[in-house]
Amino acid sequence: MDYDLIIVGGGLAGLALAVALRRTRLKIAVVEARTPVRPAGWDARIYAVSPSNARFLEDIGIWQHLDLARCQPVRKMSVHGDRGGELVFSAYASGVGELAWIMESALLQSELWETAKRQGNVDLLCPAVPALLDIGDGEAVLELADRRSLSARLVVAADGADSWTRTAAGIEVDFLPYDQMGVVANFTTGQPHRETAWQWFRADGILAWLPLPGDQISIVWSTPTAHAQELLALDPAEFCERVAAAGNYQLGGLELVTPPAGFPLRLMRAPNTVAPRLALIGDAAHTIHPLSGHGINLGFQDARSLAAVLAACPAHIDCGNVQWLRRHERARREEVVALQSVTHGLQRLFGAPQAQSAPMAALRNFGMNLFDRLPVIKDALARYAMG
Numbered sequence: 001m002d003y004d005l006i007i008v009g010g011g012l013a014g015l016a017l018a019v020a021l022r023r024t025r026l027k028i029a030v031v032e033a034r035t036p037v038r039p040a041g042w043d044a045r046i047y048a049v050s051p052s053n054a055r056f057l058e059d060i061g062i063w064q065h066l067d068l069a070r071c072q073p074v075r076k077m078s079v080h081g082d083r084g085g086e087l088v089f090s091a092y093a094s095g096v097g098e099l100a101w102i103m104e105s106a107l108l109q110s111e112l113w114e115t116a117k118r119q120g121n122v123d124l125l126c127p128a129v130p131a132l133l134d135i136g137d138g139e140a141v142l143e144l145a146d147r148r149s150l151s152a153r154l155v156v157a158a159d160g161a162d163s164w165t166r167t168a169a170g171i172e173v174d175f176l177p178y179d180q181m182g183v184v185a186n187f188t189t190g191q192p193h194r195e196t197a198w199q200w201f202r203a204d205g206i207l208a209w210l211p212l213p214g215d216q217i218s219i220v221w222s223t224p225t226a227h228a229q230e231l232l233a234l235d236p237a238e239f240c241e242r243v244a245a246a247g248n249y250q251l252g253g254l255e256l257v258t259p260p261a262g263f264p265l266r267l268m269r270a271p272n273t274v275a276p277r278l279a280l281i282g283d284a285a286h287t288i289h290p291l292s293g294h295g296i297n298l299g300f301q302d303a304r305s306l307a308a309v310l311a312a313c314p315a316h317i318d319c320g321n322v323q324w325l326r327r328h329e330r331a332r333r334e335e336v337v338a339l340q341s342v343t344h345g346l347q348r349l350f351g352a353p354q355a356q357s358a359p360m361a362a363l364r365n366f367g368m369n370l371f372d373r374l375p376v377i378k379d380a381l382a383r384y385a386m387g
Contacts, residue, residue, distance in 0.1 A: 046184070051096065274328060
């Protein structure tokens with residue numbers, strides 16, 4: 001089967017790219033192993049979608065179909081250091097409607113999948129597992145495990161941090177494990193969250209509470225692996241007590257809605273995100289520490305950028321031409337490098353063993369309090385984070 005574009009990976013970034021190209025002449029295949037399933041209850045995989053990416057989802061026709069009763073705007077964010085530092089961001093003070101939208105991964109993926117299914121220029125090949133990739137001068141050929149053969153001018157790797165496609169194409173990346181895990185779970189709360197997100201930089205890691213509709217929150221506790229395993233082994237009542245105590249009982253008692261789960265944290269950098277007939281997007285191109293909540297936002301911006309470059313490609317230019325694809329790479333490099341550097345630096349500032357000394361703790365918390373008293377700079381940072 002011949003295509004202009006093969007997207008390997010039907011996650012959020014890959015599907016967003018396919019949907020963003022709905023008005024182009026490009027014939028697209030999406031290769032995915034499993035059809036997205038929306039859970040009956042709340043999904044423990046929660047993302048903070050920036051306002052700029054909410055606009056992107058609106059532009060590609062997704063936002064209008066989302067169940068906004070399951071989406072929660074964040075109007076305020078309160079960040080606490082480990083020795084009295086505090087930094088508060090407010091949508092009202094920044095002159096915007098919200099700082100972010102808290103959304104379920106399954107909700108977004110299901111709507112993107114259904115929208116792509118309705119597109120005339122997209123074939124959703126599922127279940128389908130890639131088995132062999134051959135990138136030649138004139139085309140790329142992807143052979144699936146069931147012996148189907150696909151050819152295209154461009155292959156996009158959107159299949160996650162451990163990307164099969166990236167490895168098959170011979171693209172080497174640098175991984176930096178943090179020896180930490182992200183522990184996630186959802187809770188009901190004893191008190192209303194008032195559309196506020198909290199983040200605590202603690203000696204045992206970074207704890208974020210993200211508001212959900214109703215009196216519910218989702219948490220991400222980025223913590224050393226040994227401590228994460230201890231948390232995951234607790235019975236539900238003790239786990240709830242640990243999380244509530246770590247957040248200073250900000251919302252009273254907590255009751256578990258979804259069982260806790262953990263995933264390893266690592267930084268991943270790719271020296272190049274494009275090559276002849278290949279482009280990397282989303283986690284296949286980069287990963288960052290989750291403390292900023294920007295992982296999916298980077299993936300959506302990758303999709304937006306690559307879609308714009310492909311849509312602008314004249315008919316007489318091969319869309320798999322690496323010189324043309326470098327327009328996308330150049331457009332994305334600055335934001336990705338900046339966010340990777342900032343999140344990695346903050347993780348080291350608060351999480352590295354040498355950062356636990358009293359002078360370092362006093363200095364970083366003094367810096368947080370000073371920054372909170374500089375509204376112009378603080379507002380500029382908030383606006384950058386919102387896109």
